Amino acid sequence: MIEKRQFYINGQWVNPAAANDLDVIDPATEEVCAVISLGDQADTDAAVAAARAAFDGWAETPLAERVALLRKLGEVYNTRRDDMAEAIRMEMGAPIDLARNGQWGSGEWHLAGFLEALENFEFEVEMGADRIRKEPIGVCALITPWNWPMNQVVLKAIPAMAVGCTMVLKPSEIAPLSSIVFAEIVDEAGFPPGVFNLVNGDGVGVGSQLSSHPDVDMVSFTGSTRAGIAISKAAADTLKRVSLELGGKGANVIFADADEKAVKRGVIHCMNNSGQSCNAPTRMMVERSAYPKALEIAKAAAEATQVGPTTQSGRHIGPVVSEVQFNKIQGLIETGIKEGATVLAGGLGRPEGMNKGYFVRPTVFADVTPDMTIYREEIFGPVLSITPFDTEEQAVEMANDTVYGLTNYVQTQDDEKRLRMARKVRSGMVETNGIGRIQGSPFGGYKQSGNGREGGEWGLEEFCETKAISGVPMG
Numbered sequence: 176m177i178e179k180r181q182f183y184i185n186g187q188w189v190n191p192a193a194a195n196d197l198d199v200i201d202p203a204t205e206e207v208c209a210v211i212s213l214g215d216q217a218d219t220d221a222a223v224a225a226a227r228a229a230f231d232g233w234a235e236t237p238l239a240e241r242v243a244l245l246r247k248l249g250e251v252y253n254t255r256r257d258d259m260a261e262a263i264r265m266e267m268g269a270p271i272d273l274a275r276n277g278q279w280g281s282g283e284w285h286l287a288g289f290l291e292a293l294e295n296f297e298f299e300v301e302m303g304a305d306r307i308r309k310e311p312i313g314v315c316a317l318i319t320p321w322n323w324p325m326n327q328v329v330l331k332a333i334p335a336m337a338v339g340c341t342m343v344l345k346p347s348e349i350a351p352l353s354s355i356v357f358a359e360i361v362d363e364a365g366f367p368p369g370v371f372n373l374v375n376g377d378g379v380g381v382g383s384q385l386s387s388h389p390d391v392d393m394v395s396f397t398g399s400t401r402a403g404i405a406i407s408k409a410a411a412d413t414l415k416r417v418s419l420e421l422g423g424k425g426a427n428v429i430f431a432d433a434d435e436k437a438v439k440r441g442v443i444h445c446m447n448n449s450g451q452s453c454n455a456p457t458r459m460m461v462e463r464s465a466y467p468k469a470l471e472i473a474k475a476a477a478e479a480t481q482v483g484p485t486t487q488s489g490r491h492i493g494p495v496v497s498e499v500q501f502n503k504i505q506g507l508i509e510t511g512i513k514e515g516a517t518v519l520a521g522g523l524g525r526p527e528g529m530n531k532g533y534f535v536r537p538t539v540f541a542d543v544t545p546d547m548t549i550y551r552e553e554i555f556g557p558v559l560s561i562t563p564f565d566t567e568e569q570a571v572e573m574a575n576d577t578v579y580g581l582t583n584y585v586q587t588q589d590d591e592k593r594l595r596m597a598r599k600v601r602s603g604m605v606e607t608n609g610i611g612r613i614q615g616s617p618f619g620g621y622k623q624s625g626n627g628r629e630g631g632e633w634g635l636e637e638f639c640e641t642k643a644i645s646g647v648p649m650g
């Protein structure tokens with residue numbers, strides 16, 4: 176069993192101030208795969224103090240030197256692919272190929288996007304006789320979730336390092352192992368002590384200590400809307416910058432003239448990562464004339480979705496992350512049935528032949544109406560709702576009928592209609608016809624999906640303050 180009780184503070188692996196062990200559970204086996212420590216106030220204070228002490232030096236380090244260290248970090252990241260994938264597989268239940276490709280790969284992809292954005296990022300520009308500067312915000316607390324663990328860490332730590340911030344990372348206590356590997360990578364790359372610090376802990380402990388810490392200038396948070404609200408309140412007394420990436424309940428609007436793969440693609444996308452993605456297209460809306468055919472395709476696609484062990488190679492989905500999530504998802508499936516939705520595929524209980532591990536049956540509900548719980552709540556499991564619509568106006572209204580606004584999806588071969596829809600839906604991202612956003616494109620939400628933008632140039636901006644200087648023109 177892996178024992179990783181230490182924290183990474185000021186360039187050293189150090190013991191926690193007080194013993195407070197937490198077991199990390201492999202969701203595919205329900206067995207303990209590692210033990211970590213939960214930090215306390217003394218650990219949080221030590222990490223924040225190290226980040227504070229390192230700030231001036233790092234902020235003044237020439238950009239070329241910071242970039243050289245980021246490139247080195249990228250090289251080391253590539254050499255640690257197997258360890259990182261194995262950590263992610265164990266801690267959150269991604270099947271090994273997903274862990275090696277999508278999960279590990281998202282880190283590589285975003286790092287490359289930031290390096291490219293840095294080439295054109297203007298830290299100082301002229302505005303008439305003024306000089307406008309982008310400066311690092313200061314000491315940042317990075318609080319991350321378990322579902323795309325390395326994706327989230329890289330989206331925060333890399334831009335923070337790039338612009339000259341120093342930081343304390345507190346990853347999800349459910350999936351801390353990949354962040355420990357990340358800290359080893361930072362260490363090997365040779366960053367100055369204190370630039371990057373890692374303290375493990377839970378939300379009520381290290382999470383809230385960081386959010387309310389007087390010496391933290393910014394909190395960059397990804398996770399649930401519930402925790403985002405708690406963090407905003409905790410940060411309010413010291414008026415920290417708070418950047419939030421929260422939950423979602425994406426609509427996938429499929430018109431009758433959509434390409435023939437649209438429905439199947441939507442089901443596969445929803446089930447990906449066992450449905451544990453904030454931008455999952457979980458509310459499929461289908462134009463009524465295409466509805467009966469869409470139900471047939473969706474049922475077949477869900478039934479074709481294989482569920483299997485995380486150690487096995489292949490494109491199957493793994494378990495959901497924990498017993499708590501498993502029970503929550505089962506409860507929501509039960510509510511869907513009670514509230515009168517039609518179960519097209521899947522349903523309650525584990526997939527046939529599985530009696531251990533938090534595996535959920537890929538489930539599709541048809542005839543879901545906007546008053547049903549499963550239409551409104553983020554389920555965070557492999558569960559799709561399908562609802563018919565009659566007009567474009569109704570589709571817009573239904574897509575926007577949610578507290579969330581992260582990603583919406585539109586499928587139609589009519590270019591004008593696609594753009595019209597994309598403009599009217601209230602979300603930070605709109606993906607159309609199955610085309611993913613490009614590298615460096617901003618990721619973030621409207622409404623209760625948050626207020627931050629991550630990735631590329633926008634992600635760099637998040638970690639900057641803007642300073643206007645008069646009387647010293649740029650020559």
Ligand SMILES: NC(=O)c1ccc[n+]([C@@H]2O[C@H](COP(=O)([O-])OP(=O)(O)OC[C@H]3O[C@@H](n4cnc5c(N)ncnc54)[C@H](O)[C@@H]3O)[C@@H](O)[C@H]2O)c1
Nearest residue numbers: 319320321346347378382383398399402405420421422453
């Ligand atoms: N918008 C995005 O970019 C994005 C990306 C991935 C996940 N998510 C969302 O994350 C959620 C799933 O992740 P989760 O279950 O790990 O979320 P969570 O909110 O329970 O936990 C996320 C992190 O916040 C910490 N935390 C919890 N309560 C806290 C508090 N009161 N103060 C400070 N920190 C606290 C946790 O320890 C963890 O590190 C889903 O809602 C999902 O939609 C959003």
